[in-house]
Structure formats: C-alpha cells, structure tokens
Amino acid sequence: MNVFGKGKVADRSPEYAHAKRIVDEIARDECDVAEDMSSLIVSSWKRCVSEYKLDRGGHKGPEIVTSNELKRAVDPLDLLRHVARPEIERLMEQVGGSGYVVMLADPNGIALDVLSAAAPDRALRRVGVCPGATWGEEQAGTNGIGTSIASRCAVTIHRSQHFFFNYSGLTCTAAPIFGSDGQVMASLDASSVADLPKEMQPLVRELVSATARRIERRYFLEKNRNRAIVRVEWGLDSHHDGSGLILALDDNGRTIEVQGGGGDHARATNCGALIGNPLSAFMEIAWQDVARSAKSPHVERIGIAHLKGSDRPCFASLIAPARSAGWAPSRRLASGAAGACKLDLDFLAGSDPVMREHVRTIRRLVDKSLPILLYGETGTGKEEFARGIHEVGARSAKPFVVIDCSSIPESLIESELFGYETGTFTGARREGRRGRIAEANGGTLFLDEIGDMPLPLQTRLLRVLAQGEVVPLGAAKPIKVDFNLICASHQDLPKMVSEGTFRQDLYYRIAGIRLELPALRARTDKESVILGALAVEAQKMALGVPPAISPEALKILLAQRWPGNMRELRLALRYALACSGEDEISQDRLPNWLNLGAGDNAPSPVGDVPDAPNLIDALERNRWCISDAACELRVSRQTLYRWIKKENLSRPT
Numbered sequence: 001m002n003v004f005g006k007g008k009v010a011d012r013s014p015e016y017a018h019a020k021r022i023v024d025e026i027a028r029d030e031c032d033v034a035e036d037m038s039s040l041i042v043s044s045w046k047r048c049v050s051e052y053k054l055d056r057g058g059h060k061g062p063e064i065v066t067s068n069e070l071k072r073a074v075d076p077l078d079l080l081r082h083v084a085r086p087e088i089e090r091l092m093e094q095v096g097g098s099g100y101v102v103m104l105a106d107p108n109g110i111a112l113d114v115l116s117a118a119a120p121d122r123a124l125r126r127v128g129v130c131p132g133a134t135w136g137e138e139q140a141g142t143n144g145i146g147t148s149i150a151s152r153c154a155v156t157i158h159r160s161q162h163f164f165f166n167y168s169g170l171t172c173t174a175a176p177i178f179g180s181d182g183q184v185m186a187s188l189d190a191s192s193v194a195d196l197p198k199e200m201q202p203l204v205r206e207l208v209s210a211t212a213r214r215i216e217r218r219y220f221l222e223k224n225r226n227r228a229i230v231r232v233e234w235g236l237d238s239h240h241d242g243s244g245l246i247l248a249l250d251d252n253g254r255t256i257e258v259q260g261g262g263g264d265h266a267r268a269t270n271c272g273a274l275i276g277n278p279l280s281a282f283m284e285i286a287w288q289d290v291a292r293s294a295k296s297p298h299v300e301r302i303g304i305a306h307l308k309g310s311d312r313p314c315f316a317s318l319i320a321p322a323r324s325a326g327w328a329p330s331r332r333l334a335s336g337a338a339g340a341c342k343l344d345l346d347f348l349a350g351s352d353p354v355m356r357e358h359v360r361t362i363r364r365l366v367d368k369s370l371p372i373l374l375y376g377e378t379g380t381g382k383e384e385f386a387r388g389i390h391e392v393g394a395r396s397a398k399p400f401v402v403i404d405c406s407s408i409p410e411s412l413i414e415s416e417l418f419g420y421e422t423g424t425f426t427g428a429r430r431e432g433r434r435g436r437i438a439e440a441n442g443g444t445l446f447l448d449e450i451g452d453m454p455l456p457l458q459t460r461l462l463r464v465l466a467q468g469e470v471v472p473l474g475a476a477k478p479i480k481v482d483f484n485l486i487c488a489s490h491q492d493l494p495k496m497v498s499e500g501t502f503r504q505d506l507y508y509r510i511a512g513i514r515l516e517l518p519a520l521r522a523r524t525d526k527e528s529v530i531l532g533a534l535a536v537e538a539q540k541m542a543l544g545v546p547p548a549i550s551p552e553a554l555k556i557l558l559a560q561r562w563p564g565n566m567r568e569l570r571l572a573l574r575y576a577l578a579c580s581g582e583d584e585i586s587q588d589r590l591p592n593w594l595n596l597g598a599g600d601n602a603p604s605p606v607g608d609v610p611d612a613p614n615l616i617d618a619l620e621r622n623r624w625c626i627s628d629a630a631c632e633l634r635v636s637r638q639t640l641y642r643w644i645k646k647e648n649l650s651r652p653t
C-alpha cells in the first residue's frame with residue numbers, strides 16, 4: 001500500500017513514520033491502544049483509506065465553513081444548543097482546568113460552539129479548534145468528533161491515533177448526542193493539547209458521555225414540555241447519568257415519543273414498540289393514576305413497575321407537565337454571588353421565536369463594531385438584554401457602563417457623561433472626574449432611554465462616536481475611547497427624527513442593529529417566562545427550588561396585560577412568594593392590584609372560540625383595538641378577525 005497516497009514527504013519525516021504506522025496497523029488489524037478502543041480506531045483508519053480516500057500527505061488542517069454555511073448548520077440545532085449550554089458549562093467546570101476545550105458539533109462534524117476556560121490555546125486554534133471547523137471523518141480523518149459520529153460511540157482519539165499527522169498533538173474525547181429517533185443529532189467533544197496522563201482518558205470519556213446523555217434528556221423534555229412525562233429507571237443513578245428511559249404521553253396516555261438512555265436495560269428495551277401504545281400496555285400502571293398525579297406539582301414516584309422486554313423491575317416516576325411543575329429546564333439560571341442571578345441571553349430569549357431570532361442575530365454580529373439599538377416597552381428587559389449582549393462579546397471582561405439618560409438631571413448629564421477637569425466648576429470634586437464614557441473604554445456603553453437626551457448633548461455624543469474621543473469639561477486634550485455602544489428607547493426614534501427632537505445623524509450612528517423586544521403579553525412563551533421569573537425571585541429570596549403555582553393562579557397571571565412587563569411581573573411574584581413561602585402559590589396569594597378576575601374571563605386556552613357576548617366584552621374592554629384584544633384572548637390578530645367575521649360583529653360607530 002502506498003503510505004502517503006498522492007502527497008510527497010521525506011521518508012525519515014515524523015509524518016512518514018505516522019502514516020506508515022497506520023498502514024502497518026491496518027494490515028495487522030490491531031494496534032497498541034486500549035483494548036476497547038483498538039477496533040474502533042482501526043476501523044476508522046480503514047474508512048479513511050478505503051472509503052474516503054484521504055490523502056495523508058496533503059492535509060493542511062480542517063476546512064472552515066463560510067459564515068452562511070455556519071448559520072445554516074446552527075439554525076436547525078438552535079433548541080439543542082440552548083438546552084446544551086448549561087450542561088456544557090458544567091462539563092467545562094469539570095475538565096476546563098486541565099486545559100480542555102469543549103466543542104459541540106452538528107451531525108456533519110461542523111463545530112458550532114467552542115467553549116474554553118481561558119482564551120483557546122494558540123496550538124488549538126492552529127489546528128482549527130474554532131466555530132465553523134469541519135471535523136467530519138470524511139474531511140478530517142480519524143478524530144474525536146468525526147469518529148464518534150461515524151461509529152455512533154463515545155471515543156478517545158489520543159495524539160498519533162489521529163489519521164492526519166497535523167492532529168497528532170491533540171487528545172480528543174467525543175460522544176454522539178442522539179435524538180429520540182436514534183439519529184445522531186450532534187457530537188460533544190473535549191479536546192486538549194496538554195500532555196495529560198493517559199489514565200485520565202476513561203474518566204473524561206465518562207464525563208463527556210454522561211453530559212451527552214443529559215443533553216439528550218433536556219432536549220427531549222424541552223420539546224415535550226407540555227406533555228406528561230414518565231421516567232423509567234432501573235437503578236438509583238439512572239436519573240443522574242441519564243441511563244434510564246423517558247416517555248412523553250399524549251392526553252390519552254399513549255406514548256408518543258421515547259428517549260432511550262445509555263444504560264443496559266434501556267438499551268435492551270425495544271423503544272419503537274412502546275410508541276403509539278397506552279402506558280398500561282407495557283407497564284403495570286393505569287393512566288388514570290398518572291393523570292391524577294399529573295395534577296400534582298411535584299415529581300412523584302408512581303411505583304415499581306415491570307417493563308415488557310426488561311428482566312428487572314423498574315421505578316416509574318411522573319414528571320408533571322412543565323405548566324404545573326413550575327419546572328423549566330432550559331431556563332436554568334447561572335448563579336453568581338449569593339442571591340444574585342445572571343440572566344443570560346438564552347434565558348432571556350426563552351423559546352419566543354422573535355427573541356430567539358434576536359439572539360441568533362446578536363451571536364452572528366457581536367464584536368463586529370455595530371452599534372445596537374433596542375426598542376421595547378418599559379420593563380421588557382432591555383437593560384438585561386444589553387448586559388447579556390456584553391457577556392457574549394469579546395469585551396465581556398471589561399466594564400459594562402449604564403447611563404440612564406432619563407434619570408440624570410439635564411444639568412448633570414454633561415459632566416456625568418464626559419467628565420471634567422480639576423476645578424472646572426463650583427461644586428465639582430477637587431480631583432476631577434473621568435466621566436462615564438471614558439469609564440466604558442474597552443467595554444460596553446449602554447445608553448438607556450437615549451430619546452431623553454437633550455439635543456445639545458446629542459451633538460456632543462455624535463462627536464464622540466464619530467471621532468472616537470471624548471473631551472472632559474474644562475480639558476484641553478481629548479481622551480481616546482473605544483467601546484461597544486448599545487442604546488435603548490421605548491420611544492419611536494424615527495418619529496422623533498421627523499419631528500426634529502432627535503438628530504437624524506445620531507440616529508444613523510446608533511442604529512446599526514435594531515431589535516424590538518416583545519411586550520410580555522405578546523410573548524408566545526409567556527408561561528415559561530413566568531416560571532423562569534419565579535425561579536429568579538425564589539433564588540433572590542433564598543428559597544431555593546421555586547414553589548409551584550396552582551393552575552388557577554397561573555391562569556390569572558397568563559391573562560394579565562402586564563403594562564409594566566417584566567418589572568411588574570417580578571413585583572407580583574415577589575409579593576406572592578412573600579405570602580406563600582415554600583407553599584404552592586394559590587390564587588389568594590396574588591397581589592390585589594392584579595386583575596384577579598382575568599383568569600375567569602379570559603377565554604383561554606388558545607383556540608377556544610368564545611361565544612359572541614364574551615367576544616364583544618373582550619373587544620369593548622380593549623376599545624376595539626384588535627391587537628390588544630387578541631393579546632388578551634391569547635390568539636393571533638388573524639384568528640380574532642376570523643372570529644369577528646364568524647360572529648358577524650362590527651365596531652359600534
């Protein structure tokens with residue numbers, strides 16, 4: 001066999017020795033790697049030679065896809081990436097200290113997310129450990145991601161076990177992530193260039209595999225968040241290592257989706273045979289019992305059962321639907337100091353399609369020096385979102401400076417923003433002041449309510465943005481500044497421009513990316529936003545696990561108009577938590593300033609056609625404003641128009 005294929009490298013070179021070893025091992029059909037890995041690696045080498053016909057002499061490094069191709073790879077896996085994030089962060093905490101970089105790749109091996117404890121090692125970047133790098137076996141030969149996808153197994157590819165010599169400094173451990181249909185959805189990889197003891201590899205493989213199983217579960221639960229879920233476990237650890245089974249049931253107790261775990265018993269179960277069948281067909285559990293338990297807000301053990309095809313009794317527990325459990329896996333909070341919660345972009349976006357699109361836009365364009373303008377009603381979370389943007393950018397370690405243009409007295413805005421020199425005016429501090437713009441140097445400047453900035457200051461701000469320097473009051477020399485700019489407004493700035501109250505040139509300087517944050521009442525994931533906010537408040541009040549909300553109380557919260565948006569919701573939840581502590585939040589624990597009758601009047605759930613009097617009531621309550629009435633009724637405007645037409649209603653003159 002030709003050792004180098006088409007490439008030409010000197011006979012004595014290490015590349016040659018590497019390739020020759022592979023050829024010899026393929027011929028011998030064995031190699032000196034750990035027993036359990038040898039056949040996987042030799043099979044992969046064989047594929048590289050015979051199937052993909054890879055040229056061992058001419059490999060330059062992984063192909064990097066274009067940004068459009070990366071976007072196409074990222075989009076279908078949006079939900080998976082969202083739920084995987086906290087698990088990947090946890091894995092980073094476990095292995096990051098040993099110099100590992102964690103990657104999540106799509107089923108073609110394209111790296112979508114790359115996480116490292118510090119800035120990735122130069123050696124790692126040189127071999128292409130970066131988003132967009134293609135690690136499919138067909139392109140990159142034997143490697144962690146590609147081989148885990150091709151072999152459908154967790155693998156460790158240690159140094160010279162890589163097919164291409166370029167990668168022989170790397171140790172990669174990867175595990176495939178499976179969908180409930182058994183297809184590989186992604187691959188999770190931990191790679192390092194550090195000289196790590198070989199004994200560490202089985203442990204890292206164990207951690208990566210367990211993380212992959214947990215991601216599969218989270219993904220399944222998120223997709224089926226409004227269904228009753230039965231968890232089947234054979235051992236005490238099944239829950240933690242994800243080796244059991246989970247079933248999603250429809251309203252009649254039929255299994256509609258099954259996620260198999262990695263454990264022996266789960267593997268031995270014919271998951272396909274469970275689909276479409278009632279729970280009682282394969283478990284000694286009556287659906288009525290499950291349905292009754294589903295009303296309880298807590299995870300309940302519903303008994304020891306026997307699953308056909310499995311030789312050991314299992315434990316079945318019900319995870320009540322997310323609605324009543326107050327449980328929102330993807331809205332996990334990153335905790336900071338005691339009581340402090342970091343609401344990252346994924347948490348803030350939830351599963352609302354508009355918000356998710358915003359997050360995609362931000363991730364694509366962050367660090368491209370484009371100023372961002374956030375629109376939204378008061379309390380929609382503009383400042384929180386701006387903080388989230390700062391956190392995902394390259395300047396996250398630098399300051400995030402907030403200036404609320406509406407709350408600083410006009411006479412102070414100038415000195416606050418631009419700073420002043422020593423002794424510039426009476427009342428000034430003796431040592432002068434740097435000014436908030438200069439404080440943001442290197443980081444992000446967030447100008448809240450920019451529409452409230454007086455016109456003369458708009459002119460000065462424009463100069464700062466155009467020239468990249470700020471002149472403090474009374475100073476002779478300008479100071480160079482470089483920051484990312486995010487502005488927010490609840491006002492219609494283009495309208496203000498046309499009315500002459502906002503400078504047009506400034507508008508075009510600040511509005512590179514324009515994003516409107518939806519009002520709480522218009523969000524499609526209102527319920528999970530409420531539950532997420534409850535978790536935040538519970539954490540702030542040191543309650544730990546948030547208490548459940550009764551269905552009646554939840555209905556009332558869902559039916560509110562929330563003019564103060566998240567701020568108002570938080571206040572209501574804080575009130576409710578203060579009243580109920582760790583007990584379930586019932587209707588009578590909600591503050592009396594909410595519209596407590598709203599839950600009864602509002603003809604939820606979506607799709608229920610209200611009768612004509614109720615429809616007229618809702619329209620009149622909203623002065624026949626179709627958007628507002630549609631919000632209250634929790635339907636789209638189109639649906640409301642259809643109902644109006646059906647009932648032959650017309651607006652009174």
Ligand SMILES: Nc1ncnc2c1ncn2[C@@H]1O[C@H](COP(=O)(O)OP(=O)(O)OP(=O)(O)O)[C@@H](O)[C@H]1O
Nearest residue numbers: 348377378379380381382383384385533536566567
């Ligand atoms: N998804 C969320 N879950 C929980 N709390 C949230 C969420 N989004 C925002 N908040 C909280 O709601 C409050 C209002 O958010 P924020 O100040 O970011 O809104 P804003 O749009 O900037 O308001 P304004 O226009 O009045 O300045 C803050 O206390 C914030 O921490």
